[in-house]
Structures are given as structure tokens and as C-alpha cells.
Amino acid sequence: MKERNASASSAEKQAAGIAAADLVEDGMVIGLGTGSTTAFAIAEVGRRVREEGLDVLAVVTSYQAEMLAIEAGVPLTSLAEHPVLDLAIDGADQVDANLNVIKGGGAAHTREKVVAYSAKRFVVVADDSKMSEKLNHFVPVEVLPYARELVKKQMIDLEGVPLIRMASRKDGPVITDNGNVIMDVEFGTIEDPAELYQRLSACVGVVEHGLFLNTDEVYVGRKGGAVEIIK
């Protein structure tokens, strides 16, 4: 049962990823996000590069995205060379009815946010299990390790329940691509994402949090393989 659900959701992720990769045009500089859904978009962009001669340059958001892009044959560049991106494609942990998004389930949201906010168009890819009327997923917060106790206190002051994310195949905490730790903070239902966004951004010792309020479109893979575009 578990496996059947996993592969059904994988087909939906694949449909969304492939549809979003179709937005990439010759001459574009794009941002490539992290996670299992974006992996399908990266593979499809690579296929188009190899088979259609698509002329594209990409900025990656993580070591995972870098490895996938190199494997797929997508030429890479950097934000230092191309500070403005035509399009960024990335996954989500949850998306609400107003396209507010929570990201960072893979601990990559800091670089993902830099890339998303560098893009003229930010497209999120997701399977339909990610869609929710309101946000109620925990918010991943990247924290300077030196400041973890101070950040914990600030999260409790914001009525959050913080938990340092532990690694599954290493003893100790998850360490991000930037050398920091992740605090997953439970806020229950988030009634005002914009207000929480500002409050989290104001906390000392927080490198970046996983709330994204700049999504232009969401490509949702539905059961049966259809992709719905929500703007």
C-alpha cells in the first residue's frame, strides 16, 4: 500500500515537473530548485538540451540540484555571473489557496529563496497532496548554530514549537549546504503568512525561513497525470 501511494505521487510529481520544464525557452537563464519534484524538471530540461539543442544556462539551489543538473547535461552558471534569472522552478512542502508556500523539507530553502527572489518568474511544482486551503505545515528555519538557543527562545515567543532537525543516517543534527542547522517550527494553522514572514525574518540568528510569498504559478500534478496551472 505504502509503495503504491509512493509511485502514484511520483507520477504526479513527474507530470508537474515535465510540464514546468516546457516553460524553458532558448537563451533563458533559469533557477533549478531542490527535491524529488524538481528532479523531474531538471531531468526534462536536460533531455531537451541533449535531444532538442535547447540553449539554456542554470543556477542551482543545492548540491543535490547541482549533481542532477550535471548528470542531465544542463550547463551551469552562477548568480554572480547572472544575477537576474528569467525563470525559477522549485518544489514545495505545502501551498495554500493564495499561493503562499512552505519550503525547506530538504533543508535547501535558503538558497532556494535567493534563487526564487532573483527570478522574474517563480514557478512551483507539486503533486496535489501539497495543496491546502491554509498553511499548517511546520516551518523549516535555517539557524546559525552559535545562535540556536537564542533562536529557540524567539520561536517560543512567537508561539512556535521548535525542534532541531536530526539527521537520519548520521548522528547529530542535519547540517545544511551552508553549514547551519535546521529548526522545524510548528505554528499550527498559519492565519496570516505575511505577518509570520516578517516576524521570522526579524529574529536574530535566523539565516532564512521556509515561507515564500512570491510564487507566480503552481503546476499541480493531479491523479491520472493531468497538470493544473494555478495563478
Ligand SMILES: O=C[C@H](O)[C@H](O)[C@H](O)COP(=O)(O)O
Ligand atoms: O528543501 C527542500 C525544498 O524546499 C523542496 O523543494 C521541498 O521540500 C519539496 O520537496 P519534494 O518535491 O521532494 O516534496
